[in-house]
Amino acid sequence: MFLVIFDIFMALIMYLSGFTFYKSRGKGCDFLSGYNMRSEEERKKYDENAMCRTYGKNMMLMAAPFIIGAVLDVLKPGMGCILAWIIWIIQFLFLMMKRTKLERGRMNTGTHLDEQKAFGKDKKTDM
Numbered sequence: 001m002f003l004v005i006f007d008i009f010m011a012l013i014m015y016l017s018g019f020t021f022y023k024s025r026g027k028g029c030d031f032l033s034g035y036n037m038r039s040e041e042e043r044k045k046y047d048e049n050a051m052c053r054t055y056g057k058n059m060m061l062m063a064a065p066f067i068i069g070a071v072l073d074v075l076k077p078g079m080g081c082i083l084a085w086i087i088w089i090i091q092f093l094f095l096m097m098k099r100t101k102l103e104r105g106r107m108n109t110g111t112h113l114d115e116q117k118a119f120g121k122d123k124k125t126d127m
Contacts, residue, residue, distance in 0.1 A: 003069075003070075003073040003077055003078060003080065003081045004070045004073045004074055004080075006081065007066045007067070007069040007070035007073055007080060007081055007084055008066070008067075008070050010063075010066040010084070011063040011064075011066035011067045011070065012063075014059055014060070014062045014063035014066065015059075015060050015063040017059050018055075018056045018057065018058070018059030018060035018061075018062070018063070019056065019060060020056070021052050021053075021055050021056035021059060022052065022053050022056025022057065022060065023056070024052045024056075025049055025052070026047075026048030026049040026051070026052050027048075027052070028052040028055070028056070029043075029048040029051055029052060032051070032055065035051070058095055061091070062088060062091050062092070065083070065084040065085075065087035065088045065091070066084045066088070068080070068083070068084065068087075069081050069083055069084025069085075070084075072084075
C-alpha cells in the first residue's frame with residue numbers, strides 16, 4: 001500500500017509543478033536552469049509565457065508514469081513503482097536531449113538547426 005501512496009504522491013508533485021509552470025504567465029522562467037542566467041536583452045527575445053506553457057505541459061505528462069505505476073502496484077506490488085521510475089527517467093532523458101539539441105543548434109552556427117524551427121514558438125514575433 002505504501003508504494004501506491006508513494007506513486008500517487010509523486011504524480012501529484014509532478015502534475016502540480018507542471019500546472020504551476022503552465023499557469024505562471026512567464027514568471028516560472030526564473031526556475032529554468034540556464035535561462036535565468038541570460039542577460040535581460042537576450043531574455044527579451046523569447047516569449048516566456050510560451051516557454052512556461054511548454055515546460056509545464058512536459059512536467060504534467062511526466063506525472064502519467066506514476067499514475068500507471070499506482071494502478072500496477074495494486075495488482076503487483078513493487079512492479080508499478082519500478083516501472084514508473086524507469087519510464088520517468090526515460091522521459092527526463094528525452095527532455096534533456098531535446099533541450100541540449102536545441103541549445104547546441106542555437107549556439108553552434110556550423111551545425112545549425114533551423115532557428116525558426118527550433119525556437120520559433122518560443123521567440124517573440126516583431127509587431
